Amino acid sequence: xxxxRTNHQVRLAKRPETTATREHWNFTTEPVxxxxxxxxxxxxLSLSLxxxxxxxxxxxxxxxxxxxxxxVMRAGGVGRVLASKNPAFAVGDTVYGTLGVQxxxxxxxxxxxRAGLVKxxxxxxxxGQWLNVLGMPGMTGYFGLLDIGQPQPGxxxxxxxxxxxxxxxxxxxxxxxxxxxVGIAGGQAKCDWVVRELGFDACIDYKAGPGAVRExxxxxxxxGVDVYFDNVGGEILDHVLAKLARKARxxxxxxISQYNNxxxxxxxxxxNYLSLLVNRAxxxxxxxxxxxxxxxxxIAELAGYLKDGRMQSKEDVVQGLDSFPETLNKLFAGGNxxxxxxxxxxx
Amino acid sequence: xxxxRTNHQVRLAKRPETTATREHWNFTTEPVxxxxxxxxxxxxLSLSLxxxxxxxxxxxxxxxxxxxxxxVMRAGGVGRVLASKNPAFAVGDTVYGTLGVQxxxxxxxxxxxRAGLVKxxxxxxxxGQWLNVLGMPGMTGYFGLLDIGQPQPGxxxxxxxxxxxxxxxxxxxxxxxxxxxVGIAGGQAKCDWVVRELGFDACIDYKAGPGAVRExxxxxxxxGVDVYFDNVGGEILDHVLAKLARKARxxxxxxISQYNNxxxxxxxxxxNYLSLLVNRAxxxxxxxxxxxxxxxxxIAELAGYLKDGRMQSKEDVVQGLDSFPETLNKLFAGGNxxxxxxxxxxx
Numbered sequence: 259x260x261x262x263r264t265n266h267q268v269r270l271a272k273r274p275e276t277t278a279t280r281e282h283w284n285f286t287t288e289p290v291x292x293x294x295x296x297x298x299x300x301x302x303l304s305l306s307l308x309x310x311x312x313x314x315x316x317x318x319x320x321x322x323x324x325x326x327x328x329x330v331m332r333a334g335g336v337g338r339v340l341a342s343k344n345p346a347f348a349v350g351d352t353v354y355g356t357l358g359v360q361x362x363x364x365x366x367x368x369x370x371x372r373a374g375l376v377k378x379x380x381x382x383x384x385x386g387q388w389l390n391v392l393g394m395p396g397m398t399g400y401f402g403l404l405d406i407g408q409p410q411p412g413x414x415x416x417x418x419x420x421x422x423x424x425x426x427x428x429x430x431x432x433x434x435x436x437x438x439x440v441g442i443a444g445g446q447a448k449c450d451w452v453v454r455e456l457g458f459d460a461c462i463d464y465k466a467g468p469g470a471v472r473e474x475x476x477x478x479x480x481x482g483v484d485v486y487f488d489n490v491g492g493e494i495l496d497h498v499l500a501k502l503a504r505k506a507r508x509x510x511x512x513x514i515s516q517y518n519n520x521x522x523x524x525x526x527x528x529x530n531y532l533s534l535l536v537n538r539a540x541x542x543x544x545x546x547x548x549x550x551x552x553x554x555x556x557i558a559e560l561a562g563y564l565k566d567g568r569m570q571s572k573e574d575v576v577q578g579l580d581s582f583p584e585t586l587n588k589l590f591a592g593g594n595x596x597x598x599x600x601x602x603x604x605x
Numbered sequence: 606x607x608x609x610r611t612n613h614q615v616r617l618a619k620r621p622e623t624t625a626t627r628e629h630w631n632f633t634t635e636p637v638x639x640x641x642x643x644x645x646x647x648x649x650l651s652l653s654l655x656x657x658x659x660x661x662x663x664x665x666x667x668x669x670x671x672x673x674x675x676x677v678m679r680a681g682g683v684g685r686v687l688a689s690k691n692p693a694f695a696v697g698d699t700v701y702g703t704l705g706v707q708x709x710x711x712x713x714x715x716x717x718x719r720a721g722l723v724k725x726x727x728x729x730x731x732x733g734q735w736l737n738v739l740g741m742p743g744m745t746g747y748f749g750l751l752d753i754g755q756p757q758p759g760x761x762x763x764x765x766x767x768x769x770x771x772x773x774x775x776x777x778x779x780x781x782x783x784x785x786x787v788g789i790a791g792g793q794a795k796c797d798w799v800v801r802e803l804g805f806d807a808c809i810d811y812k813a814g815p816g817a818v819r820e821x822x823x824x825x826x827x828x829g830v831d832v833y834f835d836n837v838g839g840e841i842l843d844h845v846l847a848k849l850a851r852k853a854r855x856x857x858x859x860x861i862s863q864y865n866n867x868x869x870x871x872x873x874x875x876x877n878y879l880s881l882l883v884n885r886a887x888x889x890x891x892x893x894x895x896x897x898x899x900x901x902x903x904i905a906e907l908a909g910y911l912k913d914g915r916m917q918s919k920e921d922v923v924q925g926l927d928s929f930p931e932t933l934n935k936l937f938a939g940g941n942x943x944x945x946x947x948x949x950x951x952x
Contacts, residue, residue: 496874510882527843527874535857535890536667543882 263290267360268582270325273315277590280583282315283331296367298347298375300337302357303605304575306389307333307586307598308423309489309512331359331582334394335602336378336385344370347377352605354378354388359582361602374550382561385605386573390423390597391564392557396571398546399427400556402487402509404435405549406542411436413484414503416475418442418494420452420461421572422589423597424511427560428487429458430569437485440478442471442494444592451595456570464494471497482537487511492526499530506539572596610637614707615929617672620662624937627930629662630678643714645694645722647684649704650952651922653736654680654933654945655770656836656859678706678929681741682949683725683732691717694724699952701725701735706929708949721897729908732952733920737770737944738911739904743918745893746774747903749834749856751782752896753889758783760831761850763822765789765841767799767808768919769936770944771858774907775834776805777916784832787825789818789841791939798942803917811841818844829884834858839873846877853886919943 264287271284293299314325314332325332335357339347344367347353355375357363365373383392390396402424409415415432419425420441429439429452441452441461449461462474471494475483482503488495489512499508534541549556563569574594576585579602588594611634618631640646661672661679672679682704686694691714694700702722704710712720730739737743749771756762762779766772767788776786776799788799788808796808809821818841822830829850835842836859846855881888896903910916921941923932926949935941 491879510879512882527876527878529874531874531878531888532838532857532890534888535859535892538890538892538895540887540889541878541881542887543879543885545882545885548885 263362264288265290265360265362266579267330267358268579269330270315270327272327273317277587278312278315278583279587283583284328285580290362291364293341293343293364294366295343296370297342298339298344298353298365298370299341300353300355300357300363300365300375301340302335302337302361302363302602303352304385304389305333305335305357305359305600305602306393306395306423307582307589307600308395309419309589311586312590332356333359333600334374334389336388336605337363338605346370347375351377352380352385354393359579359600361579380605382557383564383571386575386597386599387564387571389599390573391427391560391569391571393423394546395423395597396427396560397549397553397556398511398544399424399431399487400560401546401549401552402511402544403428403431403485406509406544407485407487407507409435409437409485412438414438414440414479414481415485415487416440416442416479416483416498417487417489418464418498419489419512420456420458421448421595422489424487424489426452426456426570426572426596430456430563431560432485433457433459434563434568438479440475440483442474442490448592448595455572472500475501482506485509491528495528496530499528499533502533502537502539504537504539506537508534508539508541510541510543573599575599575601577601610709611635612637612707612709612711613926614677614705615926616677617662617674619674620664624934625659625662625930626934630930631675632927637709638711640688640690640711641713642690643717644689645686645691645700645712645717646688647700647702647704647710647712647722648687649682649684649708649710649949650699651732651736652680652682652704652706652947652949653740653742653770654929654936654947655742656766656936658933659937679703680706680947681721681736683735683952684710685952693717694722698724699727699732701740706926706947708926727952729904730911730918733922733944733946734911734918736946737920738774738907738916738918740770741893742770742944743774743907744896744900744903745858745891746771746778746834747907748893748896748899749858749891750775750778750832753856753891754832754834754854756782756784756832759785761785761787761826761828762832762834763787763789763826763830763845764834764836765811765845766836766859767803767805768795768942769836771834771836773799773803773917773919773943777803777910778907779832780804780806781910781915785826787822789821789837795939795942802919819847822848829853832856838875842875843877846875846880849880849884849886851884851886853884855881855886855888857888857890920946922946922948924948 355373452461460478702720799808807825
């Protein structure tokens, strides 16, 4: 029944030195095969496009290995089980996992766990929400903010890339936990959107001029920054370090400003890191996969906030596998308002 | 009785841009007065010379205010009470406190607490030991290593400026707690001394060539660095960041490599800080004064190790107040083997 289908795929053709463009990708097709014993065949519905993807293109040590040349580009996504020879999955199940940038993911038994394939309940949230607040970005924001950041009511939480997937979870969750939420984002329109649509107390436009971040932090964080959730690194990190409150916590979650660089270690470090000493502050890295055993409880909590309206899940949905190269770059150009999702097939 | 004495003092004449030399100091004399009601007069026996002193010369925000132009240079020291109009101190008591670089400290009642003046027991340790393992450096090493570093038996602890006051406490305490202790110091003679006299498992000579620290860490920390106690910052910090073990802890205690700089914020940050992300590691600043209420228990523990021979307290004692400018710079030239002490008067 499935053998007549053709699988369109996006594979890594060569490693980009800076920005990945169409020449770095190969568009391939292959026939869709039936699953072997213990395996499943999943049709991709929507894929999550994330800043971390850029790091996977570099041939450098990171928390997961790079994507190999010729390999289907790694991507998490939501799909539907089309055929199953595994008792844990039934035809018609909606699943989340590392499906890759392709229309169909054929997962042999031994690949199912590696892909992190799990059934998800569309009664708890939409496909978009499962890639956003209920997905890896939401988990990253949840555990990074709460476990590493340990925000206390009344404290000031600052998050960069505030309109993105992680940022929107962090800021809204900070508000729910009784904190002041200050975003940093690019462009006045996006900042307005962060305040109006996501309910942040303020949002600083880092594109508004050389002193904009410093002045914005001064204005909106008069008592200093208690928690900084850093998605961007670079100069913005330095500005926030200079405004840390006593005993502040900096969550190192990413450094999108540095990702379009073939060397995973950036050229400049945070000049103001000695602010950690003066302020007895902490800077700590987090990788979301470490919290996998606690995802269910976090998802349940966040789904509750989505249902009762205390949290919004905002997605920026782009259609079609073929647009993948340009859509990915929207992230680095700051073009997305909300979690960037590539819709491959309608749910 | 005390009015016939003359107090020799070293005062800050002007702020150094880089290294403080003799031209940045004024040598002054003034008659020694009797204490007013509630005050004490203390004769300086020995002063602690510390890397942090260089930071106090800069007109920049730090955890304590800069020394003012014309002010007696701030210094902690051990002294003897010569005259007292305060019931908490008796003539002949040995005390520790911020006495300043001068032969006599006249402390009015309101200055006693600010100077942190406390009685010390020479039965627990010598004057030198009270400035070293039982003093601020020892407290810094103790709370930095144990509270922030949280070393577990079998883990690898690396400490820079290993032959210095803080470094010797950190490495020896790491050994006592069942860890592998690896020092970083300048020069083969000093490294040999660190291993032989202080009992470190290994010591890396950072002056041995461009790849020396990287190679040394590779050789002596095959499982990575679990705890790094950073006294120096700069390139050494970057090398250690690149070798962090999973869940490592970096204690930011100082950045002596950056201190001879009028701007308290150094020119370059740690390029490899994203190693914190990859390794889920933590970098945290500590200021010893925050632990003041726990000093007595730490001193008791460390004095026990000195008595039973499990810990050595090594001091490099230089004689005479007049040598202060050159003696201070010995720290930054790496000339000292052990805690640098300026002896002003015999005990």
